[in-house]
Amino acid sequence: xxxxxxxxxxxxxxxxxxxxxxxxxxxxxxxxxxxxxxxxxxxxxxxxxxxxxxxxxxxxxxxxxxxxxxxxxxxxxxxxxxxxxxxxxxxxxxxxxxxxxxxxxxxxxxxxxxxxxxxxxxxxxxxxxxxxxxxxxxxxxxxxxxxxxxxxxxxxxxxxxxxxxxxxxxxxxxxxxxxxxxxxxxxxxxxxxxxxxxxxxxxxxxxxxxxxxxxxxxxxxxxxxxxxxxxxxxxxxxxxxxxxxxxxxxxxxxxxxxxxxxxxxxxxxxxxxxxxxxxxxxxxxxxxxxxxxxxxxxxxxxxxxxxxxxxxxxxxxxxxxxxxxxxxxxxxxxxxxxxxxxxxxxxxxxxxxxxxxxxxxxxxxxxxxxxxxxxxxxxxxxxxxxxxxxxxxxx
Numbered sequence: 001x002x003x004x005x006x007x008x009x010x011x012x013x014x015x016x017x018x019x020x021x022x023x024x025x026x027x028x029x030x031x032x033x034x035x036x037x038x039x040x041x042x043x044x045x046x047x048x049x050x051x052x053x054x055x056x057x058x059x060x061x062x063x064x065x066x067x068x069x070x071x072x073x074x075x076x077x078x079x080x081x082x083x084x085x086x087x088x089x090x091x092x093x094x095x096x097x098x099x100x101x102x103x104x105x106x107x108x109x110x111x112x113x114x115x116x117x118x119x120x121x122x123x124x125x126x127x128x129x130x131x132x133x134x135x136x137x138x139x140x141x142x143x144x145x146x147x148x149x150x151x152x153x154x155x156x157x158x159x160x161x162x163x164x165x166x167x168x169x170x171x172x173x174x175x176x177x178x179x180x181x182x183x184x185x186x187x188x189x190x191x192x193x194x195x196x197x198x199x200x201x202x203x204x205x206x207x208x209x210x211x212x213x214x215x216x217x218x219x220x221x222x223x224x225x226x227x228x229x230x231x232x233x234x235x236x237x238x239x240x241x242x243x244x245x246x247x248x249x250x251x252x253x254x255x256x257x258x259x260x261x262x263x264x265x266x267x268x269x270x271x272x273x274x275x276x277x278x279x280x281x282x283x284x285x286x287x288x289x290x291x292x293x294x295x296x297x298x299x300x301x302x303x304x305x306x307x308x309x310x311x312x313x314x315x316x317x318x319x320x321x322x323x324x325x326x327x328x329x330x331x332x333x334x335x336x337x338x339x340x341x342x343x344x345x346x347x348x349x350x351x352x353x354x355x356x357x358x359x360x361x362x363x364x365x366x367x368x369x370x371x372x373x374x375x376x377x378x379x380x381x382x383x384x385x386x387x388x389x390x391x392x393x394x395x
Contacts, residue, residue, distance in 0.1 A: 009128055009188050014137075016183035018144040020080060020121040023179055024114045025148025027087065027172055028056060029230075030156030031107070031165075055104060059111030060118070061345045068119040068338020075192045076120040076127065076334055077183070083116025084180035091173035095166055106169065113176070119338035126325035126333050127190045132270055134325050139266020139318040146259035146314075149230075150252055192331065211327040212336065215320035216343040218280045221375045222313040222320075223344040224351025225287045228371060229254050229294075229309040231352050236294060236364060237302045246299065250306045257310025258317070266318040279319045281379035287312025288376035294368045 071079040090109025094102055122141070129137040159168045230251050237247035265283075268274035290308020293301055321340070328336040354374075355367035 013186045013188060014125075014128070014140070016179055016186050017080075017121045017124055018141055019179045019182065020084065020117050021141050021145035022148040023084070023087070023172075023176055024118045025145045026152045026155070026175070027110055027114060029149050029152030030159075031056075031110075031152075031168060031172065055107040056111035056114070057345055057349060059108055060115045061342060061349075063112055063115035064119050064341040064345070065335065065338040067116040068123070068334040068336070068341070070116075071120045071123050071334030071338075072192060072332055075190065076123040077187055077189050079334070080117045080120035080124065080187070081180050081183050083113045083118070083120060084176045084183065085113075086116065087113030088173045088176035088180065089113075091169045091176065094169045095173060098166055100165075103165075110172070119334055119341050122321065122337040122341070123334040124187065124190060126321075126328075126337070127330060128188065131326050134322040135266035135269035135276075135318055136263070137266070138321040138325070139263035142262035142266075142314075142317045142321070143259050146255050146262065150255035150259065153248075154252070212324065212339070215280065215323045216340045217378065218284060218316050219320045219340060220343045220347030220350070221284060221378050222287060222316040223347035224354075224371065225291060225309050225375060226254070226258070226313050226351075227348045228291070228351045228355050228368075229306060232355060232364065232367075233294060233302050233305060236305075237299075239364075240298045240302070242299060242302065247302065250302045253303065254306035254310040257307050258314035261311050261314025262318045265315045266322065269319055269322060274319070276319045276323045280316050280323070283312045283315030283319070284375055284378045285312070286315065288372045291368050291372035291375065295365045 067079055067083065087110050090106050090113060093109065094106035122138075125137045125141050126134060156168055159171055163170075233250055233254070234244070234247035237250060238244075265274065265279060269276055269279060287309055290305050290310075290312055293308055294305035295301065296304065321337075324336055324340055325333065351371060355364070355371055357367075358370045359367035
């Protein structure tokens with residue numbers, strides 16, 4: 001059941017949603033890139049550091065679908081605000097305690113908070129825009145999220161340099177709390193819609209349809225490539241004798257390319273100049289080509305890879321999310337966005353694991369090639385027309 005779409009709100013009412021996207025991206029990369037700056041066990045135990053890095057994403061993998069369903073039941077706006085408050089509280093706890101032994105709890109709490117407000121923000125972006133304008137909406141949302149990924153390591157490093165990890169958590173607490181207040185004041189209330197009864201079998205059937213699996217698989221592939229680019233292009237650059245400044249600039253170029261492309265891709269989709277299936281397929285091919293460029297030696301390979309992966313993922317992300325929103329009943333929007341975010345998290349973890357595993361057995365170049373081949377084969381799947389949506393039983 002799909003209810004009437006409310007009038008498109010003024011753009012200023014959407015800014016808190018964009019700020020929420022920035023917050024989750026900045027929280028993920030800004031803190032993760034600087035955890036090793038803390039003294040004590042973090043410098044001597046790679047296992048502890050790895051667990052800290054995994055806690056944030058692990059919480060998102062488990063909880064995003066849950067909070068997405070809760071957003072459908074009680075409304076996305078309260079879940080958005082509650083998640084931001086939880087994120088701020090988890091950050092503030094570490095500041096007050098000021099003990100690195102509490103980092104695991106702080107990161108787990110931040111991940112749980114992000115698991116609530118991230119899919120809720122996506123659901124609100126979809127609910128507050130008509131189907132014909134969702135490409136633009138998700139393009140803008142993805143732009144600010146990419147800015148968070150781009151600036152997170154840089155700004156986070158600067159904050160840690162000034163005042164240590166405690167100051168960075170203070171900044172995150174203030175940022176999340178500020179966005180929560182802003183959202184409470186500006187974001188329109190979108191009440192939950194009556195929902196048809198859905199059994200577990202109905203849910204599995206709906207999430208196994210091509211209309212969900214194809215764009216979600218494309219999102220997972222894009223996130224896998226993005227994560228590999230951020231994590232391994234600096235390794236390739238260092239092997240080629242490039243300094244950290246150059247490799248850091250390459251990673252920023254990747255995220256900046258994605259940020260620039262996303263709003264343009266969304267507008268082109270809404271205007272009918274870029275059909276979603278063809279755009280997603282083109283994005284996958286460009287992403288695979290970018291990974292292929294990573295196999296080239298020297299600066300040219302690193303820069304071409306960054307640009308290719310950035311452009312490809314920038315095409316895929318808004319088109320895939322807009323496609324999911326268009327094919328989802330409004331009363332199930334949070335559930336769909338939470339499940340799609342789960343697919344992205346699996347790609348975020350699976351891409352680096354695949355490349356690292358192949359690199360351990362062969363070389364990093366072969367690892368890039370393995371992921372590139374998998375992504376290059378994906379357009380054959382996502383280009384097919386999706387089947388009809390299964391209707392659940394009313395009750």
